[in-house]
Amino acid sequence: MKIVEIGTDQIEVPDGNPNEMDDSMRDRLGESIRRFGLVVPLVVRPVGTKRFETVGGAQRLGVVRDIGIESIPCVVVEANDAEARLLSQALNHIAGQDNLGLRADIVRHLLEDFSTKDIQAVLPDSIDSLKGIASLGQSDIAKQLKAWQTAQSARLRHLQFQLASSQLQMVEEALERANSESSTDSTNPNRRGNALYKLCKTYLER
Amino acid sequence: MRAGSVIAARPDNHRERGGSNPTSALQLIRVQPVPLTVAKTLLIRNHYLHSIPGGTALTFGVFRGPRLLGALSLGVGPKNAHRLVDGAAPDDCLTLTRLWLSEELPHKSESRVIGVVRREIRRHTNLKFLLTYADPAQGHVGVIYQATGWLYTGTSQATPLVDLGDGVARHTRSLSHVFGTHSLEHFKSHGVTASLVPQAAKHRYVYFLEASWQERLNVPVLPYPKLNIDATENGGVEHEDR
Numbered sequence: 001m002k003i004v005e006i007g008t009d010q011i012e013v014p015d016g017n018p019n020e021m022d023d024s025m026r027d028r029l030g031e032s033i034r035r036f037g038l039v040v041p042l043v044v045r046p047v048g049t050k051r052f053e054t055v056g057g058a059q060r061l062g063v064v065r066d067i068g069i070e071s072i073p074c075v076v077v078e079a080n081d082a083e084a085r086l087l088s089q090a091l092n093h094i095a096g097q098d099n100l101g102l103r104a105d106i107v108r109h110l111l112e113d114f115s116t117k118d119i120q121a122v123l124p125d126s127i128d129s130l131k132g133i134a135s136l137g138q139s140d141i142a143k144q145l146k147a148w149q150t151a152q153s154a155r156l157r158h159l160q161f162q163l164a165s166s167q168l169q170m171v172e173e174a175l176e177r178a179n180s181e182s183s184t185d186s187t188n189p190n191r192r193g194n195a196l197y198k199l200c201k202t203y204l205e206r
Numbered sequence: 207m208r209a210g211s212v213i214a215a216r217p218d219n220h221r222e223r224g225g226s227n228p229t230s231a232l233q234l235i236r237v238q239p240v241p242l243t244v245a246k247t248l249l250i251r252n253h254y255l256h257s258i259p260g261g262t263a264l265t266f267g268v269f270r271g272p273r274l275l276g277a278l279s280l281g282v283g284p285k286n287a288h289r290l291v292d293g294a295a296p297d298d299c300l301t302l303t304r305l306w307l308s309e310e311l312p313h314k315s316e317s318r319v320i321g322v323v324r325r326e327i328r329r330h331t332n333l334k335f336l337l338t339y340a341d342p343a344q345g346h347v348g349v350i351y352q353a354t355g356w357l358y359t360g361t362s363q364a365t366p367l368v369d370l371g372d373g374v375a376r377h378t379r380s381l382s383h384v385f386g387t388h389s390l391e392h393f394k395s396h397g398v399t400a401s402l403v404p405q406a407a408k409h410r411y412v413y414f415l416e417a418s419w420q421e422r423l424n425v426p427v428l429p430y431p432k433l434n435i436d437a438t439e440n441g442g443v444e445h446e447d448r
Contacts, residue, residue: 097251100244101267101274132241137269141322144239145330148264152297152332162386 003041006074008065013058021059030063031121041073055084056091104136231312237322240267248277253306276307292422302338316350328415340409347431351411357427361407371399
């Protein structure tokens, strides 16, 4: 199997390629190629004299064209339509899954070695998500449970109402009026909750 | 192999790998907090229900060395489940809603993990008891809970799902979230043909973190149900929504 340099204008993408990529992911792919180069050759097959079609790498072809790269390394395979479809699906869908515990160690290094801007330019994960992964295996169960228990005392209680549209307006108006007249209850930072409390108190004390 | 044992939930090669020195192998397992998103990723990928319920309060990962090989979640569970215990408030209990462990982990890992989580919750929170459910429709009777000393309290009342005429069975909690109600009469009054889709009752287990609270249990403790030897039990924890 040979890797040959082929002009990007000689390669086309087959009709109906199901692999799509949104702009943000495409930007990251572009940044990765600018930074590291096209480190994995495309897989193409000949479809005519000096003409080729992608079997694997259609998105990268689009990005390198946008960047202005004129020729790229490709692995050329002899494949008929059926074999090309099968290989393309295999290339796109045979993949492992990260063990998140092992990935956490890599992510911790990344967060130490690069700025969040550099990381976000290349990786699809949000920084919050990466920080969450980086925290794996680092947290103390006792500390977490104590913090959870402490937080329970701050939890306000929910009381849900379902109202018909015709009832909603009146209730909203009453809450708004009570809200404007009510003083803040230090035990509850929720203004509408306080307003409802005041309405109920007034009703019960009348 | 005895019916109803945790061993029955493991493939033969797994038992062999984990059986030579289970104590030291189990000691290598660590249970640590993980973010909800991480537990969710793992449970959706691997747990047979491929979901994580709303109202999840605590999530833990199960590690061996640096590798994350399992996850479990605890949450609010079924509405009014706390009423099994006289004088209990919703804040007194949590429900173990999901547990998935990789088969790479040694024999009795489930027991070890459940034991660690219970011990730490008992030490560091004010929770008084835990609940969990096993789904007989999946061939589960809760052998893990039997092996770890939970009390069996029979089958729970299963809340039926609701079909709004489109063939999709929705949970009443989902309906209430979207429509503000799951009243069939309400839907009928708006021309929606809603019908109930019965659900099988689930085996219910309770574990008292505060031993003195056990006398408040207001349902009888029953003998453990037996595992049908033709059924397989994969260690999954069934979640029962309200």
